[in-house]
Amino acid sequence: GQQVMQIPQYQHVQEGEDFTTYCNSSTTLSNIQWYKQRPGGHPVFLIQLVKSGEVKKQKRLTFQFGEAKKNSSLHITATQTTDVGTYFCAGSRYGQNFVFGPGTRLSVLP
């Protein structure tokens, strides 16, 4: 079945440093979503990518969808303590159901 992997599993950064998490799917995706889950909270939607090679920006966050639509990345510039949480990618083959990756847990040291 479809598998979604993420690396790294954990990332500790100093406030102000950049952070990147990578997502890889075993199958070609129709679209990919990114979610953030704060400690003790529930996943909150960040963005959806649909097109091959697509790049989207949200303030300090940059999201990319690979040309082959099998991988994606999330890059945060100049991290802040409010960025703490676990970032999940979720891929869909047909646009309906999504398979979540295991997440990357980000810690930001002030």
Added chain:
Amino acid sequence: GAGVSQSPRYKVAKRGQDVALRCDPISGHVSLFWYQQALGQGPEFLTYFQNEAQLDKSGLPSDRFFAERPEGSVSTLKIQRTQQEDSAVYLCASRTLRGFDNEQFFGPGTRLTVL
């Protein structure tokens, strides 16, 4: 309502007991999903409804798990004869059905602990 709500927020069950978890989606949201999230893991898909129709239940781990959404709004996930491995947070999510606008709105989850 302002968002997806779930009840109870916490449930402790003795092994072998049956439990029922409730999800109230955002009003008007056609699609409803159930996920199981073990500690330190990503949400794992359990089942999906479009209105009252259960279109995909491939993620349900065993026939002890059953979900329904009889009127296309509130949904209930029932687990019969609970086992310790059922301990997890059960998340419900809903979304509209507008082409590729696929944002899922998650509820706060029900944390199930089976002793």
